[in-house]
Amino acid sequence: MKVYKAYAKVNVFLKITGLRDNYHEIISRFMRVNSLYDELSFVPKDDESFKIIGNFSCTTQQNTIYKAYVALKKATKSEALDKLMKTHGVEVKKSIPAFAGLGGGSSDAATYLKMCNEVLHLGLSLNELAVIGLEVGADVPFFIYGYDSANVSGIGEVVEEFKEELLDYEVFTPDVEISTPKVYQTYRADFYAPIDDFETQRLKKTTSKEILESMDVSEANDLFNPAIQEYKKLKKHYEQGWHFSGSGSSFFRLKEDG
Known part of the structure; x- marks a missing residue:
């Protein structure tokens, strides 16, 4: 098969x-x-x-x-x-x-x-x-x-x-089970700050490599701060230079050459 x-x-x-x-x-x-x-x-x-x-x-x-x-x-x-x-x-x-x-x-x-x-x-x-x-x-x-x-x-x-080179990632998933609806609820209650259309268009045109090199984890992902507020042990797993996928709990970064 x-x-x-x-x-x-x-x-x-x-x-x-x-x-x-x-x-x-x-x-x-x-x-x-x-x-x-x-x-x-x-x-x-x-x-x-x-x-x-x-x-x-x-x-x-x-x-x-x-x-x-x-x-x-x-x-x-x-x-x-x-x-x-x-x-x-x-x-x-x-x-x-x-x-x-x-x-x-x-x-x-x-x-x-x-x-x-x-x-x-x-x-x-x-x-x-x-x-x-x-x-x-x-x-x-x-x-x-x-x-x-x-x-x-x-x-x-x-x-x-979006046509760009496919990047190679290292992914780390801590043993923290996250509820996406709960993270969005916390975002809406405590962090709600939608971006405007100008910023939306800018992001849509920027390559993934540039985004990862120029934005930190909370700048790139609006759900990071609500996730670590809701799931305290998630914060222990965060290390500088890593990014956060979706509502979590996975972190990722570009694989280093060699």
């Missing part, structure tokens, strides 16, 4: 631009991490229930892969999809830590959608898959498109490719 790679991402920067209902609108640079990925494949099974084989702490119904299946079934009404999931399970070899700000769940969901599209010859475009993926999570469209680097805005649904 073919093995598909679901890559991690880092947020080179993540800034809040405003509010939309209960959501925060963002501008962020997502970049793929080539050295960190989960591996997904379809494997034959005996019973007909939906099966995900892998090391997950959540229930099947809470898993992003299952949610992607439900969204794809709703969108396509595909009988072939039903048949596939009765005869095959999804095996996932996890390397991307959960609750880490690296997009592991979103990447798994996106990869599952692309696997089904390919194996079942559903003929869906990347745009159509991205719309389905958005029902699973705001970060899923980025992984559907498979860009090295992209400016992501809105609540995550606007993905614009």
